[in-house]
Amino acid sequence: xxxxxxxxxxLNTTLIFSQDIYSELNLKKKQWVDSVYNSLSxxxxxxxxxxxxxxxxxxxxxxxxxxxxxxxxxxxxNTRDKxxxxxxxxxxxxxxxxxxxxxxxxxxxxxxxEPLELIVSNWRDLQKTNISLIIFVPKDKLKDARDICWNxxxxxxxxxxxxxxxxxxx
Numbered sequence: 001x002x003x004x005x006x007x008x009x010x011l012n013t014t015l016i017f018s019q020d021i022y023s024e025l026n027l028k029k030k031q032w033v034d035s036v037y038n039s040l041s042x043x044x045x046x047x048x049x050x051x052x053x054x055x056x057x058x059x060x061x062x063x064x065x066x067x068x069x070x071x072x073x074x075x076x077x078n079t080r081d082k083x084x085x086x087x088x089x090x091x092x093x094x095x096x097x098x099x100x101x102x103x104x105x106x107x108x109x110x111x112x113x114e115p116l117e118l119i120v121s122n123w124r125d126l127q128k129t130n131i132s133l134i135i136f137v138p139k140d141k142l143k144d145a146r147d148i149c150w151n152x153x154x155x156x157x158x159x160x161x162x163x164x165x166x167x168x169x170x
Contacts, residue, residue, distance in 0.1 A: 063163055064095060064107070064136060072105070074098035088129055095136075105132040109163065113137070113144055120152050127157045134159045 025033065065075050076085040076096040083092040087103060095107035106126060113119060127133045137145045139162045149155040 064109070068097060072097040072099055074101075087131065089125075091125060091129065093126055093133075103131055105134060107134045107136055109136045110141070110145065111138065113141060113148060116148065120148065120154075123149075123154055123158060124152075127154060132159070133157065134161055136161055136163045138162065 068075060074097070076098070078085050078092045078094055078096075085096050086092050087096065087106065093106035094109045096103055097105040097107065106129070108123065108126065110119065123133065123135065135145055135149075135158055137160065142160060142162050145160045146155070149158050149160060
């Protein structure tokens with residue numbers, strides 16, 4: 001019963017937020033959204049309901065910040081819409097970990113591993129800075145991300161870790 005209630009709650013909450021964003025779009029953008037949505041399989045449509053919770057653009061990175069705040073006293077965040085923290089060569093990793101003004105590690109949060117060529121190119125650019133790079137992926141994408149690193153000769157230069165979205169049920 002708790003599982004059914006939680007599912008209904010998740011769907012209702014997500015649909016409310018999604019409708020809010022959709023109502024602000026102009027006609028051309030709404031038509032594009034509708035055409036993409038109509039082309040999705042049922043499984044893909046269900047997955048879209050959860051994107052607000054795992055998307056780096058909408059996430060506040062609290063899980064990652066909490067996990068790493070003991071080791072780093074400065075954690076800076078870049079999102080797709082807000083790029084305020086750059087490193088060399090105008091690169092904007094999703095997360096910059098630092099201690100006492102020094103960048104110690106950078107991170108990328110990937111919710112999808114597509115488009116592959118763009119993602120690999122970005123990872124290569126970031127690892128060329130010689131700053132430790134960590135890629136955060138959902139737990140179910142961990143093997144895929146490691147395989148991508150292996151196939152693109154990045155496995156020794158890039159660490160892959162996971163993040164998760166956990167909803168406590170009391």
